[in-house]
Amino acid sequence: MSYKIVFFDIDGTLVDDRKQIPPGTVQAIRELQSRGVEAVIATGRAPYFFAPLLETLGIDSYVSLNGAYVVYKGEPVFSREIPQASVKAFVSHAARHRHSLVFESHSAFYTNNDSDPLMLESVTSLRVDLPGYDPEFWQKQPIYQMFLHCESAEEPLYERAVPGLKMIRWHEKAMDVMPDDRSKAQGIEALLAHVGVSPEAAVAFGDGLNDKEMLALVGLGIAMGNAHEELKPYADYITTHVEEDGIGNGLRYAGLID
Template identity: 45%
Template sequence: MERKIVFFDIDGTLLNDEKEIPESTKKAVHLLQEKGIYTVIATGRGPQMFEWIREELNIHSYVSINGQYVVFDGEVIYANPMDPEMLADITKLAAGQGHAVAYCSHEQVKVSEENHPFIQESFRNFLKLDHPPQDREYFKHTPIYQGHLFCQAHDEQIYAERYPDYCFIRWHEYASDFLPRGCSKAAGIHKLLEAADIKQENSYAFGDAANDVEMLALVGTGVAMGNAVPEAKAAADVITTSSSEDGILHGLVKVGLLENK
């Protein structure tokens, strides 16, 4: 029997509105593992930002930083650092606009500005994470795989026009990810499928956000959460209930990976 694999987004998918893992989700993931189905996290977060989730769910493979840093069975199989010159330039531009930038390595996140209100809103109030430490030169001596730009949507065009080789993916009213064009969760998933020697038709993915659209379209069966953005629902094959309404468990039953008990 050919092995199957399931990719899970984190925010709005594995985590509910309270940023907790529902008991039904823990149970569902562990049942998949008992059946020999690979369980993988696919997220825009850096590895250090979801270590507790990996430990709680016993997951050792992940597509992190929107496909920029990929680990399979505990081993790094792909890492694609960004251009330090671009990071220096965008840091200078953001400072002049009153905005801020975050630099994501595989170990931690550091930011260009201390106590910036947009970082407070997106990190502390939305992600429930502490404001990262400030270090404007972090990218000069550490490989950075993704940046966060802290600005409002109407200001993002300035950056999109200046850096046409980069894509900006909004995930909060005050924050976007930015990374080289062609890089995405979907690209990282493709590399992991090759490493695991699993056919695309035997892959599944659960997601809810704009950065999940390509992933949901790539896999054999894409499942959008009930709380997903319209673009994610349009890209999916199946729509389940929300992350706060046992959406993972219901979705896995719906696609036939788990039985309805």
């Protein structure tokens, strides 16, 4: 198969635990691009969380917010917000359990509790600026995703709390909240349709639980050596650890670089 496009998760895939891009990864992606194969980011993060990475890697296309906001060559091509009624219901439910939220639009993010230690710990782990404070932000802009800040033992409080919404844990103190039919695969399908490329001609790299649908969709799904064990069965190939040239080795397996 001659692959035409490659989708890359960020955390644990393009960047290591220190949120640094290994030098070998930069070299591998530049070689990929030099051969005319498109490199695209596919992440749960919002665009303002990874702008420096795009510049470093020379990438201008991305699937962000777990598939909710898609940009191709700098131009938005797909978006799907959480219905405001669902956001309102979730805000009320979280308030009853005294859990804080972060609201993410495509251009900014705000929290309804800027002193919550769970929020501070989890967002700080991303090595990004902290959100602003605006409990009513969700009423002012389209919200594509929320962070719910709670312990793992408290997750049952949210099972079936708001019909149509699901949660995926990305930190021991935080989960993404999104529509239950949302995944990176949804955004990837929209981008592939826009450029006229079939899923079979695509490759994807990931390491987390929100990468399952993405790896299953494409022609070649590659899990990092450091990937969550529950992700690995969805992969066609398991490459090495992110710090052991995992991206380079995966691209070589795909026949895309030497």
